[in-house]
Amino acid sequence: MRNIRTYQEVTHDTGSELLEQVVDQQHRLAERLTQVRSVVAVASGKGGVGKSAVTANLAAALAAKGLSVGAVDADLNGPSLGRMLGVSGAQLSDRPSGVAPAKSPSGVLVMSMELLQQEADAPLRWREPAMGGFIWQSTVETGVLREFLGDVEWGTLDVLLVDVPPGTDKIGRLLELVPDLDQMLLVTTPSETARFVVSKSVRMAREAEVGTLALVSNMAGHTCTECGHVSDLFTGDGDKRLEQETGLPVWAEIPFDPRLGTATDSGTPLVITEPKARSSQAILALAERVVEHIS
Amino acid sequence: MKFVCLECDEVMAFAERQIPGDGTLAAVFTCGGCGREMAMLTNPMETQLVSSMGVKIGGREVPAQPMELARTSLEGGRDDAFALSEDIPLADIEPEPGVESTTVSQAAGGRVVWTSDATGRLERVPSFVRGMVKRIYTDWAREKGVSEITPEIMDRARTELGLEGM
Numbered sequence: 001m002r003n004i005r006t007y008q009e010v011t012h013d014t015g016s017e018l019l020e021q022v023v024d025q026q027h028r029l030a031e032r033l034t035q036v037r038s039v040v041a042v043a044s045g046k047g048g049v050g051k052s053a054v055t056a057n058l059a060a061a062l063a064a065k066g067l068s069v070g071a072v073d074a075d076l077n078g079p080s081l082g083r084m085l086g087v088s089g090a091q092l093s094d095r096p097s098g099v100a101p102a103k104s105p106s107g108v109l110v111m112s113m114e115l116l117q118q119e120a121d122a123p124l125r126w127r128e129p130a131m132g133g134f135i136w137q138s139t140v141e142t143g144v145l146r147e148f149l150g151d152v153e154w155g156t157l158d159v160l161l162v163d164v165p166p167g168t169d170k171i172g173r174l175l176e177l178v179p180d181l182d183q184m185l186l187v188t189t190p191s192e193t194a195r196f197v198v199s200k201s202v203r204m205a206r207e208a209e210v211g212t213l214a215l216v217s218n219m220a221g222h223t224c225t226e227c228g229h230v231s232d233l234f235t236g237d238g239d240k241r242l243e244q245e246t247g248l249p250v251w252a253e254i255p256f257d258p259r260l261g262t263a264t265d266s267g268t269p270l271v272i273t274e275p276k277a278r279s280s281q282a283i284l285a286l287a288e289r290v291v292e293h294i295s
Numbered sequence: 296m297k298f299v300c301l302e303c304d305e306v307m308a309f310a311e312r313q314i315p316g317d318g319t320l321a322a323v324f325t326c327g328g329c330g331r332e333m334a335m336l337t338n339p340m341e342t343q344l345v346s347s348m349g350v351k352i353g354g355r356e357v358p359a360q361p362m363e364l365a366r367t368s369l370e371g372g373r374d375d376a377f378a379l380s381e382d383i384p385l386a387d388i389e390p391e392p393g394v395e396s397t398t399v400s401q402a403a404g405g406r407v408v409w410t411s412d413a414t415g416r417l418e419r420v421p422s423f424v425r426g427m428v429k430r431i432y433t434d435w436a437r438e439k440g441v442s443e444i445t446p447e448i449m450d451r452a453r454t455e456l457g458l459e460g461m
Contacts, residue, residue, distance in 0.1 A: 004302070007297060014297050014324065015309035017354035018345075025359070093442060094377040094426040098361045116365060116423075118373040125370040129318055132340035140347035143364045147349075151361040 025143075029150030029177060032098075036070070036157045038294040040183040041174055043103040043209075045201035046194045049164035049187045050218040054254070054266050054283070055163040056084035058185075060106040061280075061287035067158040070101065072148050073112035075165035076126045076141050079143050082112035086267025090115060097122060098153035106272055109157075111148045142173050149177060158294065168200050175208045182295055183212040185251065185286075188239050189219045195238030201245045212293045213248055215239065216286060220253040223278050230255050230278065252286035298386070303328030312353045314457060318342055322352045356456040357434065360427045372423030407436045408443045416446050431458065 033039060052075070059071045073081035082088055085104040085131050092115060093100035101109040113124065124142055127135070154160060162178075164170050169256040175181060186196040186207050198215075205213050217239035221230040233256050257279040263270040271280045298307040307324035310332070314320055318339030325332050337345070345352060349364040366372065409417070409429075420428050435452045436444050452458070 002301070004301065005299060010297050010299060010306055012306040014306055015354075016296060016322070016352050017309075018348075018350050018352065021350040021355065021359075022348065028359075033335065078433060091378045092376055093400070099377070116369060116376050117374055118371045121373050125366045127370050129339040129343055132343070135340065136344045136347040139344065140364065140368050143347060143349045144362075144368070147362045147365050151363075 014226075017093060025146060025150075029146055032150045032152075032154065033160075033178065036154060036160045038158065038182040040162045040185065040290060041162045041164050041171070041178075041181055042185050042187060043164035043171050043174075043201060043205075044187040044194075044198055045166065045168045045171065045204075046188065046197040049189050049194055049198075050254075051166075051187045052080045052163050053082060053260060054185070054187055054216060054218060054286075055161050055273045056081060056132065056264050057260070057269040057280070058281045058287055058290070059085065059108040059159075060104070061271045061284050062161075062290065063107040064271065065287060065291065067291070068109075068156060069107070070109040070111075070152075070154045070157045070160040072160065073110070073114070073164045074142060074145055074148070074162050074170065074260075076113045077185050078165065079112045079114040082110055082114040083267060084264040084269065085110050087112075087217050088114065088267065095153060098151050100153050105267075105270070106269060109152075109154060111152050115143075138173075144204075145173065146177050157189045159290065168204050171201055171204055172208075175204075175210075179208070181208070181210045183214070183290065183293055184210045185214055185216050185226075185290075186248070187216045187218050188242055190232075190234035190236050190239045191215065191238045192238040193240075193243045195236075199245065202242075202248065211295065214251040214289065215243060215246075215248050217250055217253045219256040221255040223255040223257045225257070225259060228278065245258055251289040252288075254276050254282040298324045298333065300326035300328060300331055302326075302331070305329075307331075307333065309353045312457065313350070320345075321350070335411045351457075357431050360430065363427065366424045366427055369423075371420065376423055377426050406442065407433050410443060410445050412446050413444045413449055416449060428458075431456065 042051050044051050055071060056180055059069050063069045071081055073079045085108055087102035087110045089103050090102035092102060101111045102115060103109055162174060164174055186201055188194045219233050222233040223230050255278050257277055259274060259277060260270045260279045263273050270277055271283050274280055300307055303326055305326050305328040307326050310325045311323040320337045320342045322335045323332055417429055432449060432452050433442055435456060441448055
């Protein structure tokens with residue numbers, strides 16, 4: 001058998017420059033994020049818990065406090081943040097140093113796949129070849145998320161929120177790109193199923209040593225829009241169990257309020273239209289906690 | 296990915312990249328010891344896997360453009376997603392005297408005139424990527440000391456830069 005040197009033994013550069021380009025991408029991203037005081041992920045692992053609505057309202061709440069805020073919709077396949085923040089149809093500015101993001105009426109800078117797609121009902125598709133898409137799609141989507149973070153002219157920001165889609169793999173994807181993430185808010189509900197899924201995300205975030213981790217219990221009760229009485233929406237106590245099992249603090253318990261959905265559907269977060277609503281108050285308090293933990 | 300010439304036990308160095316336009320790619324590597332050449336041929340899926348990383352085998356001729364991967368990979372990009380910045384106008388401005396031009400790019404580093412034929416050709420590029428493509432051509436022209444971009448200059452730049460489909 002011939003003695004062929006292993007890859008690690010061959011130290012001489014081939015000139016293909018692949019590694020150099022990947023390193024350059026990482027440098028560009030890191031350089032862009034030096035202007036951001038705090039990158040805050042709003043994640044869960046579980047779908048349907050209201051991450052995007054929490055992100056949109058939190059972004060607007062932070063901006064209303066006078067902070068400079070950006071929001072990245074990391075859900076490339078099901079973008080909703082742009083719509084919730086009222087920037088649907090906005091045009092991005094093409095500059096040599098980066099793409100200028102859309103700006104919401106509430107003052108939040110936004111980047112979302114929604115802004116790039118021609119047809120509103122078109123599923124996300126990449127150019128050919130279709131063959132073997134399962135091999136390269138994840139790679140290209142991670143690359144596009146890197147561009148959303150690093151190729152957008154965010155300017156100097158106090159907070160850059162990242163709305164992370166369902167799946168713990170998506171949290172891992174973000175942590176690959178932003179390994180020194182400042183804060184991660186893990187959105188859950190009182191549902192036992194949500195507790196089961198979010199516990200996996202807690203473990204992943206802990207292993208990645210995310211700076212600050214906290215839970216957000218969404219749909220924690222139902223607010224009657226007539227009398228303001230809060231009743232249980234779920235019979236479970238998954239959020240309380242998650243708090244006890246993980247030892248993580250719950251930074252907000254946000255009651256379900258149909259007006260929150262209506263407001264975000266219309267592109268104006270509830271914290272702006274009805275700041276006195278219980279849900280808004282919970283999110284405004286959440287914003288306080290986020291600000292307290294900005295590095 | 297590295298290639299070793301087993302005869303010489305030398306690492307083969309990247310020499311040339313060819314993109315035939317059918318989704319495949321050919322990259323030529325040469326042995327510095329014996330001069331032997333080999334071509335690595337990739338099928339469309341393998342080519343896509345590399346380009347999905349936003350990298351090019353053998354390095355880039357032009358710097359990576361903002362959101363280049365999204366713009367070159369997305370199917371169904373929005374026509375009016377990107378407004379062109381003020382330093383790369385597509386509208387008619389100040390043609391050079393005596394030059395049948397429709398566009399002048401006047402970013403820092405000098406003026407570059409686009410003839411009407413070149414502008415017409417550029418307008419056939421999907422608007423989703425047009426600004427990025429125009430900037431690449433303009434930067435190339437400026438770097439080469441070319442003050443007027445014609446279709447022939449675009450061909451030259453495309454060949455030199457390996458701009459498939461641009």
